[in-house]
Amino acid sequence: MKILRVINSLNIGGAERSIAGNVPLHVMNGFEMDVLLLDGNQTFFVEELKKNGIKVTWFGVNNFIYNPFFVFKISKIINNYDVVHAHLFPSLYWVALAKIVTRSKVKLIYTEHSTYNKRRDYFFLKWIDQFIYNKYDKIIAISKEATKALSKHIMRTDIITIPNGVDLSKVKEESKIVLNDLSKKYIGKKIIVQVAGFRISKDQDTVINCLALLPNKYVVLFVGDGERIEICKALVEKLNVSDRIEFLGLQNNIGAILNLADVVVMSSHWEGFGRAAIEGMALGKPVIATNVSGLADVVKDAGLLFEKGNVNQLKELILKLELTDFYALISKKCEERAEEYNIKKMIDSYEDIYKALI
Known part of the structure; x- marks a missing residue:
């Protein structure tokens, strides 16, 4: 065949x-x-x-x-x-x-x-x-x-x-790769990672707006490329957070980058599934995602959901994960959920x- x-x-x-x-x-x-x-x-x-x-x-x-x-x-x-x-x-x-x-x-x-x-x-x-x-x-x-x-x-x-x-074993194997440049650059920081193309279906804008409200110890790493990347870069400059956001472009070591994250965010206007959410979960990372159909099915009752475009709600969920016991609980639920995929x-x-x- x-x-x-x-x-x-x-x-x-x-x-x-x-x-x-x-x-x-x-x-x-x-x-x-x-x-x-x-x-x-x-x-x-x-x-x-x-x-x-x-x-x-x-x-x-x-x-x-x-x-x-x-x-x-x-x-x-x-x-x-x-x-x-x-x-x-x-x-x-x-x-x-x-x-x-x-x-x-x-x-x-x-x-x-x-x-x-x-x-x-x-x-x-x-x-x-x-x-x-x-x-x-x-x-x-x-x-x-x-x-x-x-x-x-x-x-x-x-x-x-x-x-x-998702090939969970491959993601876990990738996570063993040590990214010295990034890990040294952001030592002592709280790292938020979003892996997604810069397309109209995605909503990196909400993550950028949220970062402007978070304490300076938080940084964002965006993995991906696409037609909206320049729009997002302009928003970063407008909000004066360029020293706290890095656009990594296309990468082939997603597991290693996700492993650097304290929090994985999937912010979308609409989404069929949410592969990066599963990959983050597989590494025991707490995932926060937009409450839109498809993506919500993957994350609900394991990770955390926020309403589309709700910057303040996203901020509060990120800050709530600073509670050690809550962070551990969500991480465990996420890791268990990943096994279903x-x-x-x-x-x-x-x-x-x-x-x-x-």
């Missing part, structure tokens, strides 16, 4: 990290699986896949991923595979349209990584969305809330919920779908 995984790029993000972590495991289990990128920007995720012997191809570097000509490029490839498994918009569209153009019999799978997108707010785009999604033989959503929202949007009742899995369950569930389609 030959399977092609298609995604916009392998920059930092939950879907991207899932591809980098999961594809080698599928190959180890005997599946022939390649990866196709609309934009082949050479990130450490690309290098990681290559080191694991995975064939990664792309249409160019720094591409405009919304170019509809990708439909014709994909159409020349898909008949070489039994299954094409797409992730994220616009790969979602280009893969479906490529099948229509070629009248191919290839089976299509799509994984929905979010509980919301702006296309759902417009009648015409909603109709197009329904048309595109219904070209897929199987649709997977990464949380119950993502399944519920998408089912309502595209009027399909056969969406399969498969929670994202072992990657093996996800891998087995995906492979069952692949086998059922062929």
